[in-house]
Amino acid sequence: MGMLPLAVGMPVALTEHVDRSEKQLLRGTRGIVHSWVWPEDQPRPSIIYVKFDGAQWQLEGLDEPGVYPIVPQSSSWYLDKGRKVKTLKVKRTQLPLTPAYSMTAHASQGKTLRAVLLDLQVDKRVNPTIGTVATTRVRSREDVLIMRPFSQFLFQRGLVSEGPDLLLQKLRGEEIDWAAVREARRPCAPCRDCQQILPMDVYSHEQWELVRANKSGMCRSCKDGVTPKRQRKLDAQSLEKFECHGCKTNKIAEAFPRAQLVQANANSLQRCLKCLQVQRAEMQCCRCFHIKAAPEFAPEMVTMPANGIVCLQCQEEVRKRRTRGFFSCRSCQKVYATAVAVGKDRGQSCLNCAARDTKEKGTQTCRNKDCKRKWTEPSSAGAKRQRYCPACRKR
Numbered sequence: 001m002g003m004l005p006l007a008v009g010m011p012v013a014l015t016e017h018v019d020r021s022e023k024q025l026l027r028g029t030r031g032i033v034h035s036w037v038w039p040e041d042q043p044r045p046s047i048i049y050v051k052f053d054g055a056q057w058q059l060e061g062l063d064e065p066g067v068y069p070i071v072p073q074s075s076s077w078y079l080d081k082g083r084k085v086k087t088l089k090v091k092r093t094q095l096p097l098t099p100a101y102s103m104t105a106h107a108s109q110g111k112t113l114r115a116v117l118l119d120l121q122v123d124k125r126v127n128p129t130i131g132t133v134a135t136t137r138v139r140s141r142e143d144v145l146i147m148r149p150f151s152q153f154l155f156q157r158g159l160v161s162e163g164p165d166l167l168l169q170k171l172r173g174e175e176i177d178w179a180a181v182r183e184a185r186r187p188c189a190p191c192r193d194c195q196q197i198l199p200m201d202v203y204s205h206e207q208w209e210l211v212r213a214n215k216s217g218m219c220r221s222c223k224d225g226v227t228p229k230r231q232r233k234l235d236a237q238s239l240e241k242f243e244c245h246g247c248k249t250n251k252i253a254e255a256f257p258r259a260q261l262v263q264a265n266a267n268s269l270q271r272c273l274k275c276l277q278v279q280r281a282e283m284q285c286c287r288c289f290h291i292k293a294a295p296e297f298a299p300e301m302v303t304m305p306a307n308g309i310v311c312l313q314c315q316e317e318v319r320k321r322r323t324r325g326f327f328s329c330r331s332c333q334k335v336y337a338t339a340v341a342v343g344k345d346r347g348q349s350c351l352n353c354a355a356r357d358t359k360e361k362g363t364q365t366c367r368n369k370d371c372k373r374k375w376t377e378p379s380s381a382g383a384k385r386q387r388y389c390p391a392c393r394k395r
Contacts, residue, residue, distance in 0.1 A: 006045070010032065011100040012050060013103075030052075047070070105130045214300060244272040246279060259350065273303065283306075310335050315335040331349050332350060366388055
């Protein structure tokens with residue numbers, strides 16, 4: 001709950017719904033501290049009077065309109081809520097108020113403010129429309145003050161907010177390919193065993209990496225006999241969106257082969273796996289320069305930049321006699337042109353394998369099939385190795 005500083009005239013915001021009647025004192029409503037009642041020998045005030053500007057109502061017994069009494073509230077929770085028998089209960093009492101000297105752009109949506117002081121130097125992963133939301137909270141541009149210089153690149157990246165764009169297409173009566181929209185957010189692939197086209201959530205991380213490399217993957221139901229009940233959690237890097245220059249659609253990183261995202265000039269050349277499978281029915285080997293059908297190449301070659309593709313026949317010839325300008329990937333053991341090599345001469349990897357996340361020292365994966373989360377825990381000499389994450393051990 002923390003400490004709440006108090007001062008007369010201090011701006012505050014409600015952290016809970018206080019009055020749902022016509023007063024509409026809901027979470028996020030802003031006001032200023034008017035006064036308080038603080039009994040002697042008590043750690044906190046018994047009542048805080050908060051004045052809400054613009055309110056027409058007036059409570060009986062008070063001299064000013066818009067003044068409302070806020071009393072402390074108690075809440076409790078368990079630190080060991082994951083256990084069957086919970087014992088570590090915590091109870092706290094605090095006023096449902098928080099200092100409101102500033103707010104996020106999300107919290108300001110729908111509000112009209114007298115003036116705003118903006119900080120537009122945001123992270124590159126923040127949606128650029130956040131600047132529009134923040135600057136349109138006032139009635140005039142004279143009421144906006146920008147706190148510090150910011151990079152124009154953050155708001156000129158050419159990214160279109162998907163939600164508003166789809167809404168406008170729907171209102172205009174345009175046809176929307178909802179299957180493509182779902183594919184961009186949660187790509188699908190056929191299972192090697194059951195042959196059903198399934199979303200990425202029903203594949204484990206290892207099996208989906210095979211799919212991204214244009215190999216066949218098995219869903220968890222076929223491989224482990226487990227049917228996932230919820231979406232697979234992805235980190236921010238996996239959810240980052242890139243534009244496919246084949247279908248001109250913004251898709252998450254998991255829809256692209258890793259080699260396409262890390263190749264030279266990726267911003268203008270990258271293509272999703274679906275487009276590559278269609279467009280590369282025939283490919284040209286960079287060693288013999290013959291154009292051949294896709295089955296005459298290893299599946300991984302479909303995902304590679306055009307200057308690194310080697311057919312199966314040339315791969316065998318390179319393995320028999322070492323040829324300058326080509327290498328064998330130490331992970332997938334396929335032969336590629338050195339244009340797609342990463343690493344030293346004797347330990348080179350292709351762009352797909354080299355771009356995979358490396359395992360940090362001390363990082364382990366939970367053996368619980370429903371969890372599979374990664375955690376870092378130092379291991380001591382002679383101690384038994386833990387096979388389950390701390391959360392699963394408490395259950």
